[in-house]
Amino acid sequence: MRGGQAEGSANVALPERDASPWRQLAVRLGAAAGILVGAALLVYFDRSAYTDTSDGSVSLVDAFYYTTVTLSTTGYGDIAPIETHARLINAFIITPARIAFLVLLIGTTLEVLAAQGREQFRIARWRKNMANHVVVIGYGTKGRSAVETLINNGQERERVVVVDPSQDALVDAHADQLAVITGDATRRDVLRRAGVSSADQVIITTDRDDTNVLATLTVRQINPDVFIVAAVREDENGKLMRQSGANSVITSADAVGRLLGLSSVSPSLGEVMEDLLSYGSGLEVAERELLVSEVGQPPQSLSDQVIAIVRDEKVYRYFDPVVGVLARGDRLIVVRPAEEMPWAPRPGTHNEDLAAEDRG
Missing domain, CATH: 3.40.50.720 (NAD(P)-binding Rossmann-like Domain)
Structure with a gap:
């Protein structure tokens, strides 16, 4: 065992497509808490319209208690509205708030379960389709x-x-x-x-x-x-x-170290080497297939600057007499502009035929 990793400790994590379900859970719990606090304050500010069977008065704690048992549909009945307007508030404000509160809690639970199920399905489908990667x-x-x-x-x-x-x-x-x-x-x-x-x-x-x-x-x-x-x-x-x-x-x-040494001996050479190793601008080193029109030509005659030829899985330098003439199946290692130029097209971009397609 290395690094304290326990058996089976590896976890698959796919990039999120939408907002995290845990963020949605936090938002919904925040909304539920807001409903609870709002309803409790509404009862507290109108506490004279309510009665408590234990002492007759309603405190802030009693307001939160009443709101909690009401929104959760428990309803012990020890605190109750006694004024008509308080009963109307309960009917038209507290009751819709109760429904919204329950929908939020139940919906959040279902959403988290559904999100977990979707994530498991995504991972299973990813595993099934993952090959040649x-x-x-x-x-x-x-x-x-x-x-x-x-x-x-x-x-x-x-x-x-x-x-x-x-x-x-x-x-x-x-x-x-x-x-x-x-x-x-x-x-x-x-x-x-x-x-x-x-x-x-x-x-x-x-x-x-x-x-x-x-x-x-x-x-x-x-x-x-x-x-x-x-x-x-x-x-x-x-x-x-x-x-x-x-x-x-x-x-x-x-x-x-070699790049640092080259840059020290010749800043221009170091700049060119760094350019070759960078992607998207200036020069690039690339491997490409041979075009039909290039078969039979020497490597030096091509528009791309050929530096090596891959033949039968072996790499030859462009000056090697073994590859003095290009043959079908060869692949070229070239230096060329990073942006495609009309005189140096990338294979297949101008409907060229690849030599490999006619092989055999």
């Missing part, structure tokens, strides 16, 4: 940046699941409209709740290398085929992370 373990700065990049590149928010034990992460992920599993990602039951067994990718980015390694081992045991991208803070842990089953390992401290 992305699980993000750790929703700190790196995790949020990874999710933002995924969504900017077309990933649906509904197909991203966050796993993190922190309540702060729960709030942040819900603000980003993401489903959250609250729990320790090194535990098998927590990862199963996140649907790791049917996930396409898992991104592991907690703040501790030992936690990342253990999470990677557990994920790999549950799903031998899932693609795992993991972060490590120290470069010396990268090899261990790969041995644990990660397909791709990013050394955060080393990468930041």
Whole structure:
């Protein structure tokens, strides 16, 4: 057991679509209390029109007591209106207030039960439909940046699941409209709740290398085929992370250090590297499919700046003679403007034929 997490402690929390039922409960209880106080004050200010069988007079406490038993339909009869106008007030004001009071209490109970039932139904439907999704373990700065990049590149928010034990992460992920599993990602039951067994990718980015390694081992045991991208803070842990089953390992401290060094040696080069790592403006690095019109051409002749070619799941640099001529099934790693330019269209945006569609 790690971090004091008890067995089965992971909770599924989907982002709220409407106002929280507990907020609605507070509002309704506040309205019910307002009715109670208003009716009690009405009786107290007109206390001379009422009689108390115990002492004949009605105090403020007696007014609240009378209002409470009246609104709850208990009606002991020890305090009663004796004047005609007081009886009319009870008939036309207190009685409607009693109905409203009961409706509020009963309606609130039904609403809370219905909200719980709807939430359970949403979670059951989410579990049924969740497959081929992305699980993000750790929703700190790196995790949020990874999710933002995924969504900017077309990933649906509904197909991203966050796993993190922190309540702060729960709030942040819900603000980003993401489903959250609250729990320790090194535990098998927590990862199963996140649907790791049917996930396409898992991104592991907690703040501790030992936690990342253990999470990677557990994920790999549950799903031998899932693609795992993991972060490590120290470069010396990268090899261990790969041995644990990660397909791709990013050394955060080393990468930041290299960027700092480049910026120190050449501020312009550092600026360009930061631009490449940013999304939405300037330059971007992207992977795309080969177009039919590009088959048979050298990588250097394309409008996109090709820096690598993926062929048969192996990455080649653009100058490698093995990929001197592009072939069907190749994928391109390119540098291009973040905003689409007429001379550098994104695949499929101008009805181009993809080379992969004619493969075979």
